[in-house]
Amino acid sequence: MKLGIHDFSGVAPHEIFNWHALLTLRGFVSVIVGGFLVGFGTAYAGGCTSGHAISGLANFQLPSLIAVLGFFAGGLLATFFLLPLLFRV
């Protein structure tokens, strides 16, 4: 699945992650909606990758394990359902 991406150089697909692409659906959802969910989710879950996945798991905390399983559930949902819809264009 190529998701319509042609440029695989650098740290992010330049076709999506640039200021002009913010006005496209996939650019807006990737940057603005994605960013919002990162902030909201971090605050709601009480931690992010470093707080839960690394520090929390290193400290053997059950809440962090639940959060990390949630990180993956959300990531898989977005990867296999949202991104193919969004990038089909």
Next chain:
Amino acid sequence: MTPPIATTPLDQQKSSPASLTVYLLLGIAFGVVLTKSEVLSWFRIQEMFRFQSFRMYGIIGSAIAIAAISLALIKRAGLKSVSGESISIPEKMLGHGVRYALGGTIFGLGWALTGACPGPLFALVGNGITVMLAAILSALAGTWVYGLARARLPH
């Protein structure tokens, strides 16, 4: 019941110039590591969620192992932080666990959409992906909206 907002020792400590310098240097080192390890890369994140590469699992797994060993050594040696507090990770309250499952899933959606978690958002700006400034502002808006809604959200 809505849990209290977690307070970290960071909220209470006085920031001396010396400790601020340490934070700055460690932050720079963290940014270099995020960049050189490529964990800030949208492509590496996608490979992880598609199970196409062991890379991210190896990096996160070894980070957890080293953090666990470090915490044990810090505890044994009784090391203090640069501003004098003892170093420990606060115990998280499980409650019903809803906030971890639901908040975690919401975070995961954003992680795959942006290809970045909070630290890398800033490092990506440094890597020239300046549009991530908009993602950072949006993430701040997300934490703000959580603050407004938290009394009504299940935790």
